[in-house]
Amino acid sequence: MTPRRRRMLLVGLIVLGVASAAAFALTAFQENLLYFYSPSDVTEGKAPENRVFRIGGMVTEGSFHRPTGSLEARFVLTDYAHNVTVRYSGVLPDLFREGQGVVARGRMNSDGTFVADEVLAKHDENYMPPDVADTLRKQHDKRVTTPIPAN
């Protein structure tokens, strides 16, 4: 091989390597984009069917249910317009409580419940995840009469 052809081959390999690396990275990026939906979006059918997404809202008072000694939990998320039932199996975060804002990651089940792989509840009792606060504010703007918890 002449030095020139060797150089061309080297450049070609580098381009190929970079291109495939970029392709990998972009695919990973596409696959891991998590969209955020409110219970209203989900009820209106805006949320995807077979894709992981995040849902946020308040845990409805009195909706939390878990059989004694079991890890299978079930609760209702609300944005004070619509409700979505969430199922989760595992240890819930320390700050999970009824009447609190939480964000869950998972996908919709065929029976219309949301099956979460992860539930996040953050910060102190005065804190609400920004996404959840935003959703609630939107609902509030739509129907001014709905009472909204102070934040």
Next chain:
Amino acid sequence: MIIELGHFALILAFCLTLPQAFFGLAGAAYRRPHWMAVASRAVAGQFVFTALSFGCLAYAFFQNDFSVLYVAQNSNSELPTFYRFAAVWGAHEGSLLLWMLVLALWSVAVAALSNNMPQAMTSRVLGVLGLISGGFALFILLTSSPFERLWPAAADGRDLNPLLQDPALAIHPPMLYTGYVGFSVPFAFAVAAMLEGKLDSAWARWVRPWTTVAWLFLTIGIALGSWWAYYELGWGGWWFWDSVENASFMPWLIGTALIHSLAVTEKRGLFKSWTLLLSIAGFALALLGTFLVRSGVIESVHAFASDPGRGLFILVFLAACVGGALGLYAWRAPLFKSNVGFAPVSRESFLLLNNVLLVAATGLILLGTLYPVFLDALNLGKISVGPPYFTVAFLIPMLPLVFLLAPGMHANWKKASFDRKKTLLMMLAAAALVLAVAVFWIAYDLHSVLATVGIAAALWVAFSALVEPIERLRKGHSLSASTLGMCVAHFGLAMFIVGATTVESYKIEADLSLRPGQTAQHAGFDFTMNSLRNVTGPNYDAIESEIVISRDGKQVAVVHPQKRTYRVQTNPMTEAGIDVRWNRDLFVAMGEPLGDGAWSLRLQYKPLIRFIWLGALVIALGGVISVCDRRYRQRVGATAAAPEGAAKTASVS
């Protein structure tokens, strides 16, 4: 009264940044030694008043002065004394004051340890640091003063966030800030070099120790944060690709690239413009991190202070710093051309690849971190980028990096032939592969090919890092501190990779329910819950369970995980029970009561997880060693011109 004194001291510190900036920059521009002398005096004064201001705030915490709003929000009379001090930087306002103090410390250090530099250079660096200090002082005074009074005074404080009541987290912010803020020094040096229009290997030699020290503190800070998250958050993870973690990790990656590119600039006079860009980028990312954390644009454990005004200020400040520096770069960069060449296979090429890959990794992480912020700002929907993206995006550039490291370490400058070391390197590679396969076959029942490849590469790096020191030692040759430091740091990196890869590939995790008297099997161990009891701490109440871990009937360990409720903030907190061995952790965290005496438990088996933090510490140790190199303490051309001065310099620094 004390707190007003603190406020006043901070105002004075701000006032002193103005002469520091003006006389530093103008003095160097007009070559007026007296002006430049004023700049270094101003630095000392600025430091004294910032320290005084910080001291006043700390005093208010010690005195439980709840008439100060910030103290009332972040402390409590029941809070143990140690945490009362840590509470000073427990929230936004105080942590910015800490930031300011650290910056003042760096400035004073530059002023004191710069005897080996020309006065104009020091002066310019101090001038730029003065501008940055001024910006931050103004930021604190205008938007985030910790010196506000609360009237009427609170009877007791709202207590420090329980998550922060932990020794590792008490020292995590100072370490991290020392690193973060430290990147302002290479930035200031870069701006000074551009103003001066001169960038030679002496310049690189001045910047290198500063960059390395900033970088090693950042390394320790990040490692501490990761360690803390592991045992305190109760999830048992060590890295979450959380936006704020990314915000600290990106400057670290750029800092690592900068350290390597500075080596080329010093030894070969190459990569000059690139080094300047990296210096600017490192500081820009540190500021960006501050913006992300402080403006509340991202959801994160750290985003405790959401205030658009603060975010806007930092954004404007960021734009001014980076825009100014890049403008200067566009104007001055043509001055920094270098005409030396190097062969395609040479140490320069390896370091170039190192830089390209590290910057690519940073770019991919930046994309994942900022993309959601942009979409949100443009009202295009709310998204977040899942951790798997970051893992893949990070591994793509890092795998080749690790493979190139072993030959790179042994490549010669200008043109590498590998004649002498080819066989040795190949043998080490073979040994690494065999060892990786064998050990992981026996210990972990090998099932991940990627993990084996990663571990083999890491072992290869570890072996190659040992070659040079062992060879020199055997022949009785001396080994320079910077070479030894490099070898130690690379060995630490290898330890980290082995730990991280093993944990991620072979960890075993389960959530399950257990009541006293019951036993659960997990990862070959029996976990028996003996009892549950109530415990009272200084400012919390807790439920503690006693878990006996045994294997084949033999008791291995007893752990006591707790679920704490802090009395003031009433948040439940998880204290994990961890049994530590060098080769594995058994992690038990209590979830919540499930009724009928049963509790949900998180049981995790984490092989080699200690290698992650140990590796990070060894990396930092490598930094410490290389900073001790003698050539950093020598005056330029001093050996011939002024041996007396050189000796003095060496003893001072």
